[in-house]
Amino acid sequence: xxxxxxxxxxxxxxxxxxxxxxxxxxxxxxxxxxxxxxxxxxxxxxxxxxxxxxxxxxxxxxxxxxxxxxxxxxxxxxxxxxxxxxxxxxxxxxxxxxxxxxxxxxxxxxxxxxxxxxxxxxxxxxxxxxxxxxxxxxxxxxxxxxxxxxxxxxxxxxxxxxxxxxxxxxxxxxxxxxxxxxxxxxxxxxxxxxxxxxxxxxxxxxxxxxxxxxxxxxxxxxxxxxxxxxxxxxxxxxxxxxxxxxxxxxxxxxxxxxxxxxxxxxxxxxxxxxxxxxxxxxxxxxxxxxxxxxxxxxxxxxxxxxx
Amino acid sequence: xxxxxxxxxxxxxxxxxxxxxxxxxxxxxxxxxxxxxxxxxxxxxxxxxxxxxxxxxxxxxxxxxxxxxxxxxxxxxxxxxxxxxxxxxxxxxxxxxxxxxxxxxxxxxxxxxxxxxxxxxxxxxxxxxxxxxxxxxxxxxxxxxxxxxxxxxxxxxxxxxxxxxxxxxxxxxxxxxxxxxxxxxxxxxxxxxxxxxxxxxxxxxxxxxxxxxxxxxxxxxxxxxxxxxxxxxxxxxxxxxxxxxxxxxxxxxxxxxxxxxxxxxxxxxxxxxxxxxxxxxxxxxxxxxxxxxxxxxxxxxxxxxxxxxxxxxxxxxxxxxxxxxxxxxxxxxxxxxxxxxxxxxxxxxxxxxxxx
Numbered sequence: 001x002x003x004x005x006x007x008x009x010x011x012x013x014x015x016x017x018x019x020x021x022x023x024x025x026x027x028x029x030x031x032x033x034x035x036x037x038x039x040x041x042x043x044x045x046x047x048x049x050x051x052x053x054x055x056x057x058x059x060x061x062x063x064x065x066x067x068x069x070x071x072x073x074x075x076x077x078x079x080x081x082x083x084x085x086x087x088x089x090x091x092x093x094x095x096x097x098x099x100x101x102x103x104x105x106x107x108x109x110x111x112x113x114x115x116x117x118x119x120x121x122x123x124x125x126x127x128x129x130x131x132x133x134x135x136x137x138x139x140x141x142x143x144x145x146x147x148x149x150x151x152x153x154x155x156x157x158x159x160x161x162x163x164x165x166x167x168x169x170x171x172x173x174x175x176x177x178x179x180x181x182x183x184x185x186x187x188x189x190x191x192x193x194x195x196x197x198x199x200x201x202x203x204x205x206x207x208x209x210x211x212x213x214x215x216x217x218x219x220x221x222x223x224x225x226x227x228x229x230x231x232x233x234x235x236x237x238x239x240x241x242x243x244x245x246x247x248x249x250x251x252x253x254x255x256x257x258x259x260x261x262x263x264x265x266x267x268x269x270x271x272x273x274x275x276x277x278x279x280x281x282x283x284x285x286x287x288x289x290x291x292x293x294x295x296x297x298x299x300x301x302x303x304x305x306x307x
Numbered sequence: 308x309x310x311x312x313x314x315x316x317x318x319x320x321x322x323x324x325x326x327x328x329x330x331x332x333x334x335x336x337x338x339x340x341x342x343x344x345x346x347x348x349x350x351x352x353x354x355x356x357x358x359x360x361x362x363x364x365x366x367x368x369x370x371x372x373x374x375x376x377x378x379x380x381x382x383x384x385x386x387x388x389x390x391x392x393x394x395x396x397x398x399x400x401x402x403x404x405x406x407x408x409x410x411x412x413x414x415x416x417x418x419x420x421x422x423x424x425x426x427x428x429x430x431x432x433x434x435x436x437x438x439x440x441x442x443x444x445x446x447x448x449x450x451x452x453x454x455x456x457x458x459x460x461x462x463x464x465x466x467x468x469x470x471x472x473x474x475x476x477x478x479x480x481x482x483x484x485x486x487x488x489x490x491x492x493x494x495x496x497x498x499x500x501x502x503x504x505x506x507x508x509x510x511x512x513x514x515x516x517x518x519x520x521x522x523x524x525x526x527x528x529x530x531x532x533x534x535x536x537x538x539x540x541x542x543x544x545x546x547x548x549x550x551x552x553x554x555x556x557x558x559x560x561x562x563x564x565x566x567x568x569x570x571x572x573x574x575x576x577x578x579x580x581x582x583x584x585x586x587x588x589x590x591x592x593x594x595x596x597x598x599x600x601x602x603x604x605x606x607x608x609x610x611x612x613x614x615x616x617x618x619x620x621x622x623x624x625x626x627x628x629x630x631x632x633x634x635x636x637x638x639x640x641x642x643x644x645x646x647x648x649x650x651x652x653x654x655x656x657x658x659x660x661x662x663x
Contacts, residue, residue, distance in 0.1 A: 037454065041638075077642065080646075081642065081645050081646055085645070085646050085648075085649040086312075086649055086652065086653070087645035087646065087648060087649070088645070090393055090454070091596060091641070091645055092645050094395060094592060094641075095593075095638060095641040095642050095645060096638075098589055098592070098593065098634070098637060098638045098641065099634075099635070099637075099638025099639065099641070099642060100638070101589075101634055101638075102631060102632075102633070102634020102635040102636070102637060102638045103634075103635050103638065105629070105631035105634055105635075106629055106631040106632050106634065106635045109629035109631060216631070220462070221458070221459065221461075221462050224455060224458050224459065225459075227455060228452075228455045228459075231452065231455075265470050265474065267466040267467065267469050267470040267473075268466075268470070270466055271462065271463045271466045271467075274459040274460070274462045274463050275459075275463065277455065277459050278441075278445070278451075278455075278456050278459050278460075281445075281451050281452060281455060281456060282445055282449050282451050285449055285450050285451045285452065286448075286449040286450065286451075288450055291450070304312075304314075
């Protein structure tokens, strides 16, 4: 049993990692009161930018940074529309997702037949030698550790730092925050940019680590699942991590089920992550108070200091 | 110099209709910029993209053929969007429509009656409504976000279609390709213009757009849903049911998308294949917005969007650019539209730094 346990845990964490990045970024964005539905588009553009940069430079980290910058650039377009030009946030986010799908497909055409070498896992010295736990938790891609670090940092930032308090205040009541003298729009810009950069890293993980190649639309709805995860996690960073690995587990279940010879149509197994997203959303939102108590009050509502 | 936004005292009526034109113009300007950046002659690219595809009768027929699903779906979606019901899963509802309508055609191969096609359209509408009823039910019963649920169901629908054409409905004489048998003639829309692919599905689309216009512009229910979207509290106070808005909004989009799905498989495709739509369900979202959620506007917006599809195909052949450029321009069009919508509520002032 244990020889199967290790690969299952390792594969689950890897499958969940793009979701950790994307959902954690969107969580910070939403905490500032901004609903950016463009995660899927930002992930895709991050994925193709990271892939192209890795192919050109031969260096994974150059790719990760390119993905991060591309995701941030995409979120800047959203911020300009929704925060400066006061566009409807739902429509602007949808536009970003559709645009990202088109842009990445267009830019990725010449790169479709290239395959990259997946980067090596990094074994944390000493810890990775612990039996069972070592190979399960301490022999991963460097980005997996980075995602853990970021979960801890975002948790600390939101609930233990003054800047995080200001960010949450902006998300709860932009009018009050503005009255006290905080630059609401600038803070929302920063939170949106952070969300974009994180979605970009999530996309980069997909295209240069998880399946090291470019396929049109390769995020396959992960950006939308990340949005659902933020709700599922009731806007708490630690729960994002747990939720992402839950989905990672559902995603890889199909491979292990097929490997074990379970006689079910592969399409049914492939649809499990999407069905699980719906089930999880229903479970969390059927108690209106859970959402009402945890969601940022001004989420998705436009705000202009002059109006 | 600085740009400054000044709130208008009242939303400008004239400016409500200007943004779609501004957005279309800006998309063309962006197209010039893209072709320059890719080292192509911008005027030649403009001609290849926007003029040449519709410079023949066949081209115009193709324009109307591709505009049909777009105007159909966008009209249905707009009914929901007006009431703030965000169905973005029309692509999945289109697939379910194709499965229901197409399934009927495959299971009644001997029927040689015009009623078969009518039954297929009806079945397609039911299939799309069934798929849209899931997010509607979850939203009205459990307050579940309809945006995410309707989108997740797109992937499920696509996998369901893939399963059907690979397993139970696969054509045994199809050389193992994942596709169904070709439909019999009675299960296909009749061609409207000889030697083109334009079929009677276009007339169905026009009829649905007309019904949509009657609903939003002339009916009391359409008015109630509009109020619910603009001022939810006022609508509740007046006793308009929010749940009814959700149901009608979702089902209208689902029915229209389902009919559009039948239009594809009983029209240009003529069988069930794993991929029956180049993203019409998503492009229709843009069409709905560019058409100002108004069926008349949607009709014209669908022609523009259809032209972007044809232009993308032409760009692939004439300019050797990937046809994915269509998606790029579709996204830009919506960006420019949303950006220029600021003119409705704000006046843009140029301020010199000295004056500021």
